[in-house]
Each structure stands twice: as structure tokens, then as C-alpha cells.
Amino acid sequence: MKIVSALWRCLYLLVGLCLMNSAVQVWSADAQLGNHQSLNHQTPNAQYARSLAATCFTCHGTEGRSVNGVPPSLAGLNKDYLLKQMQDFREGKRPATIMHQHAKGYTNEQLDLIAAYFAAVSPGRAIAAPLAR
């Protein structure tokens, strides 16, 4: 198995080196995006899910990867866990300053797509925007 995986690694590297710079950008974007949505042509449903999840990025970070983890990162969290939290916010079972007000703005179907989206993103922390020199 070790030899096979090493071969695959070589193949990745070769293809990566051969492709033009745009493809390398795709590669790096792909790595950042958790390998599920970097390519342009998406199904309408995947684009819809992305547009819904993107409404969360403002506060929770691009792709749900939060700078310093406040408010918490959503990337890579379990889908059922995320859905349960949103349901609990809505019903007032989990105390919140703001999330109950947001949770009530989305339908169950929308929350399901959002939770699935974040569950499929690889976890990580965003890089803060640098101060101007």
C-alpha cells in the first residue's frame, strides 16, 4: 500500500507541475476550499447551497473558517450537530445573543443545505487581514 500511495503522490506532483499557472491556482484554491467546490461548473443545487452558506461567512469567516475562532468556526463540523444547534437556537434551548434571530430566518431545507455544506469543508483557521504598512 505504501508504494501505491507514494506512486499516487508522484503522479499528483507531476500533473501539478505540468499544468499551467491557472491550474496551480485551482489546486491551491481547491486545497483551501476543502476539495468540494473550486471548479466552476456546479450543479444548481450546489451553487444554491454555497450561496446560503456564504451568508454565514461574514461573521464566521470565509468557508466557515473563523479568524481566531470568534465567533466559532463552522468548517468541518458534523452536519447533525450543526442542525441541532440551529434548531436549539430557534427554540431557545441554546442561549444566544444573536443566533436565535438568524436561525429563525432560514427554512429547514435551507438549514439542511447549510449544515451539509460546512460539514464537507475541511476545518482550519482563517488568516487575518494584515494591517497596512
Add this chain to the structure above:
Amino acid sequence: MLMNRRQFVQWTAASAGVAALNGCATTAGGAAGRVVVVGGGYGGATAAKYIKLWAPNIDVTIVEPNPYFISCPISNLVLGGHVQLKDISLSYEQLQQRGVRIVRDTALAVDAATRTVRLASGAVLSFDRAVVSPGIEFMYDQIPALQDVVNRSRILHAWKAGPETTALRQQLEALPNGGVYVIHIPMAPYRCPPGPYERICQIASYFKEAKPKSKIIVLDANADVVSKKGLFLAAWNGLYKGMIDYRPNSELVDVDVKTMTVKLAFDDVKGDILNIVPPQRAAGIAATSGLITANNRWCGVDWTSCESLAVKGVHVLGDSTLAANAMPKSASMANQQAKVCAAGVIALMQGEAVNTDTMMMNTCYSFVSGDMAMHVASVHRYDAAQKTLLPVAGSGGVSVEASAAEAIYAWGWARNIWADALT
């Protein structure tokens, strides 16, 4: 990156396709298309980033005269003395590393017929689609004395974060203990509905500590506090009791700079510092590009893609747009609009269907002191019958009270929205 064989094969095929497209791009000037974004603020920077993120083969250029980004949110804390302007001045470097080109210039007009943007330097940029996010300009024609630029150097607005923020802070520092600060708030709509009331809290926090005999007179053109009323009144009647004189329905006629007097329809009010926030409209390029559709002030857009209602192929977002019902002119809203715009631009350029079930949310924090904040939140959904965004019934609201916990969230919001626009 972990990948199984099937994904690898798909990835290789797709990447090769992208590479082929880009191969053409180098010779034909953008086979996947070219987008010019006017303005590198919360709207423009975020739109540029997301077009690049979601469609890396589209060529994206921002035209922005300022060498770096300065955040309007948090800038009232500079007036309160809790942060410095450099703490909210952020680099475009990471956006450039992402592949977004930034041209440091001023865009004068967008011509949809020739698909070009004319710049102050004389340069002309061509585009397949343009995104215009120019922010606001002040309607000085409504305040005669402020048509004089010399007067404007004494009577500040500080409503665009930057040199005026620092200058107003210097005026506050130079004010003797017992001096009077007067702010005039224009009739809504204006940029950042809770902003003036947060500013009053920030200046009160500074006076309380450094100039306890000083007073604040608030001349509000509106009939009442426009945003988070109960929460602001709680701060004014609690933390800052006796320091703030709030006067609603204060319609501004003019200012007298020699005597430092605000002339209202029925009264004259003197102060040591006059901070006049003039009425606002979409910045000049909106007018020169034919994008203004409402009251000679704002740009109407299709909220499923932010495409202008007046000019096809040109998208408008941020504070210059004609707001939908209950939609504030805020950084949060510009950020949300930018992603809707990015997705719309990509879909239209690639001949795909535009998503019509548009969702946007708003989150605005206000600091009542250096370390206490509160929020207003809302969620909006596109209504196909009414062709506009409407607040979702039952959603949204404001804080129960200002708190230290929400100040931590407010900083978290700031750091994430900055990174969301600029990294």
C-alpha cells in the same frame, strides 16, 4: 489534500480545461472574461475576492484610489480614543496574492455601450461585466456654507473613515473641559443607521473620562433615534446620564462657521465643535454612468444578481444602492450583496441560470463604550412576486442589553468581515 482516484481523474480533466482556457487568455485578453470592479471598499473588495474564488479563470481588476482599506465600522472607537486609525487600516496585499489586480486610480465613468471604464489618469479599462461599488458622496448643495472647501476643513463629517476621523479626534482632544460638541444627523437613509448614535456614545465615553464638564448636543433631522433606540437611550440615560441633549426634528438650514452656529429651521445652536453629517447619495460615478434610478440619489438593482435596473452588464452594490425594505446601508449588507453579485456575475458570464432564491442577512454591532457593545440583526429573502428582498417574518432583532460579551463578538465580526473581503 486527500483525494481518491476517481476525484483525481475528475480534477485532472477539469484543471486541464481551465488551463486550456487560460492559455487562450494570455493571447486573447481573457477567454473566460474580464470584470472591472469600481471601488475597493467592503462591497468591491468582497465581490472581487469571490469572483476570483468561485471562478479563478475570470480576470478581475479593482479600481481604487486609496492605497489601503480603512474600515468605517470600528472608526467611531478612534473618536472615543479606544483604537487608532492604523488599527483599522488594512492592506490589499493578500487580495492581490489571490490574483485580483488593483489599479490605484479613480474611475470616472462606466460606459456599458463600449464596455469600458474611463479613469482619471486617462487610462481606459475594458470589461465584459462591471461591478460598481463606489459608496456615497455628500450633498453639499443642501448646506450652503459647506460648498466652501475651507469651511469643510473646520466643520468635519468624519463619515468616511480616514483623515477626517483623525482630524475630528484632534478637535476633541483640543476641546477645553466644558466645551460643547454638536452633531447633526441627516434624514434617513444615510450610511450606517446606528453610526451617529454609536458616535455619541463614544464621544461621551471620552468626555466622561477626560472632560467631565463637556456636553453633547444631538441635532437629529429624524423624528426619533433611527436604530437600536431603546439600547442607545439606555446608554445615554445610564452610563452617560446628564451629558447628552437629544433634539429630534432638527432640520438643518445652514451653518455659520465664524460664530460656530448650526442654523436650524426654528433655532440656532452654538458649539465648540460642529460635526455635520451631510445628506448623502450614490457617489459621482453612479450619475456619470447612468446608474441612478431613484430620487436622483440611489441606484436600483435586481437583487438576484445586483445587476443595475438601468444599465445591463453593470452591477451595483453597497451603500449606493436603493435599499430594499428594512435593508440598512451597512458593511455587513455590502458584504452579503457582494457574494450575490459575484455569483450572479459568474452565472451570467458563463451562460448559466442566476439563483433567484436570494438570501441576505445583516449584523451590525455598535459599541456604547470601549468594551461594551450591542447588535441589530435581520434576515432577508427574495420575493419573486414583488421582485425585491423582504425581511423574513419572525427573524432578526436587537440585543437584550449592551454587554462585554457582545463587544468580543463585535471584534470577531470585524476581524472576520475584514478577512472575508481582503484575504
